[in-house]
Amino acid sequence: MNKVRNDMHKARRMHPFWIISSIFASAKEFLVPSVMVFMIHMGSDSIIMNLVKFGLILYLIYVVISVWLHWRRFKYYFTDKELYIHEGRFIVEKRIIPLERIQNVQQNTSFFHRIFNLTSLTLNTGASGNESSVNLEMITRQEAVRIQDYLNSRAGNKKEQPGEEHSADDALRKVHYEMTWKQMMAASFTSLSLFAPALVLFALYSKIDDLFSIEGYISEMIHFFGKSWYLSAFGAAVLLAVMIFLSMGKNCIQYGLLRVTSDQQRIYIEKGVFNRTEFSISKKKVQAIKFSQTFLQRWFGFAKVELVSAGGVGKEEIEVASTIFPFIAKKEAWPLLSEILPLIEFKSEMTKLPRSSLFVKLLRPSYLWIIGTIAVLYFWPLLWYISPALLIFIVIYRILNYFNSYYVLNGPYIQLQTGAFSTELFLTTRRKIEELEVSDSWLQRAFGLASLKISTRAKPIHVSAISDIPKEMAIKYYKWYANR
Numbered sequence: 001m002n003k004v005r006n007d008m009h010k011a012r013r014m015h016p017f018w019i020i021s022s023i024f025a026s027a028k029e030f031l032v033p034s035v036m037v038f039m040i041h042m043g044s045d046s047i048i049m050n051l052v053k054f055g056l057i058l059y060l061i062y063v064v065i066s067v068w069l070h071w072r073r074f075k076y077y078f079t080d081k082e083l084y085i086h087e088g089r090f091i092v093e094k095r096i097i098p099l100e101r102i103q104n105v106q107q108n109t110s111f112f113h114r115i116f117n118l119t120s121l122t123l124n125t126g127a128s129g130n131e132s133s134v135n136l137e138m139i140t141r142q143e144a145v146r147i148q149d150y151l152n153s154r155a156g157n158k159k160e161q162p163g164e165e166h167s168a169d170d171a172l173r174k175v176h177y178e179m180t181w182k183q184m185m186a187a188s189f190t191s192l193s194l195f196a197p198a199l200v201l202f203a204l205y206s207k208i209d210d211l212f213s214i215e216g217y218i219s220e221m222i223h224f225f226g227k228s229w230y231l232s233a234f235g236a237a238v239l240l241a242v243m244i245f246l247s248m249g250k251n252c253i254q255y256g257l258l259r260v261t262s263d264q265q266r267i268y269i270e271k272g273v274f275n276r277t278e279f280s281i282s283k284k285k286v287q288a289i290k291f292s293q294t295f296l297q298r299w300f301g302f303a304k305v306e307l308v309s310a311g312g313v314g315k316e317e318i319e320v321a322s323t324i325f326p327f328i329a330k331k332e333a334w335p336l337l338s339e340i341l342p343l344i345e346f347k348s349e350m351t352k353l354p355r356s357s358l359f360v361k362l363l364r365p366s367y368l369w370i371i372g373t374i375a376v377l378y379f380w381p382l383l384w385y386i387s388p389a390l391l392i393f394i395v396i397y398r399i400l401n402y403f404n405s406y407y408v409l410n411g412p413y414i415q416l417q418t419g420a421f422s423t424e425l426f427l428t429t430r431r432k433i434e435e436l437e438v439s440d441s442w443l444q445r446a447f448g449l450a451s452l453k454i455s456t457r458a459k460p461i462h463v464s465a466i467s468d469i470p471k472e473m474a475i476k477y478y479k480w481y482a483n484r
Helices: 002-008 017-040 047-073 111-115 141-153 181-190 192-212 215-225 229-255 295-300 315-321 330-340 355-363 367-379 386-403 442-446 471-482
Strands: 075-078 082-087 093-098 102-109 118-125 133-140 174-178 259-262 266-271 276-282 288-293 302-308 323-329 406-410 413-419 423-429 433-439 449-456 462-470
Touching (some): 102 111, 111 118, 118 141, 174 323, 174 330, 215 229, 259 330, 288 330, 295 302, 302 330, 323 330, 355 386, 355 462, 367 386, 386 413, 433 471, 462 471
Antiparallel strands (some): 102 276, 118 133, 174 259, 259 266, 266 276, 288 302, 288 423, 302 323, 406 413, 433 449, 449 462
């Protein structure tokens, strides 16, 4: 163990391949214009062109020197409690990050990385701004494993006694879930990503039509399939099959070979076919669990499950990485989560909103409908029917929101479910909540109702709110949090 500790205390750099990759990334925007300038004006003696060529050469020299200095001066090493970072090109800065602040670890291995047995490792902290994470953009996979093993051994800032060794069981990971191709096909059919290929095809159609004028062929095809109902049905089936195939391809690239494992301290999520993403988080750092369901997923009893954590490199990246179950039967998710996080408690029986809540939701004025109606009647009076259609949509939305809203307190845990066409169930514990807010409007006060909003530390901060719950329950929740 002392040998491992001493090895971690040595300063290291990123792999030298990072220099080539960074130079290319910095210069690629100017590469094509530079080549064109040199080829078109190769024999020109114009002073302006000579200055342009000289400027481009100076810029490339600056990029090479700047990247080399960044690689040369970037160093990192670990102590028993902290991570030290030395970085900078012309001015060297030092960062000290306590190991206990590292919320999760994300490893991205692109196709290029896999060729050279390299990877990218991101250590996410709970900080905000540019210092929210440490990016080791190009290191060997052995080095990434070494860092993660060391962080695991130092989890919780645990002090090792002389002669203490970790048991073999601590290093073993238990496999909890592996996504099958059948589940991936069902996910492609029931998720909103089913319509993403249609939008992409429509965007491509407009661009291709400008080049090859395919509008006539498309019109003939539509006319052919519109001749009879069975041809129309066949055409619709073919189009649906193409959309499912493309959606499945997207999900396969993003979530293919998904595997969820855990040990005594951490959860590991591996996914991706060409670009492999490996996300690990300490069980103690999980801030909350979020269940998301589209209308079709709720109809068939499936859900998407995410782990909410305080660290991240961006909303989209962390959402993809922390999705533990992209598509799973809801009745199967909770037993698996209880197996992975034994301390979590989920209560299946939740409290629905009172009937007075539905009346308040329907009575509450809709500024969207008011402004929309005024705009339609003023600018497009012949389209007056948009106003009642919008009103019907708002009424249906509020009715669905009433029937899909639930809440419950379960000891130190709180569960909130909201939504209309799509729903979100949010489960967290009292000590993970950063802020709890209770508010009421004049309409809610008249019916003894209130709104509850909780903010959980995440990146970005996750806010979950439920409207029109009984005021005495909102006060109970407030005291539950205030007396923590």
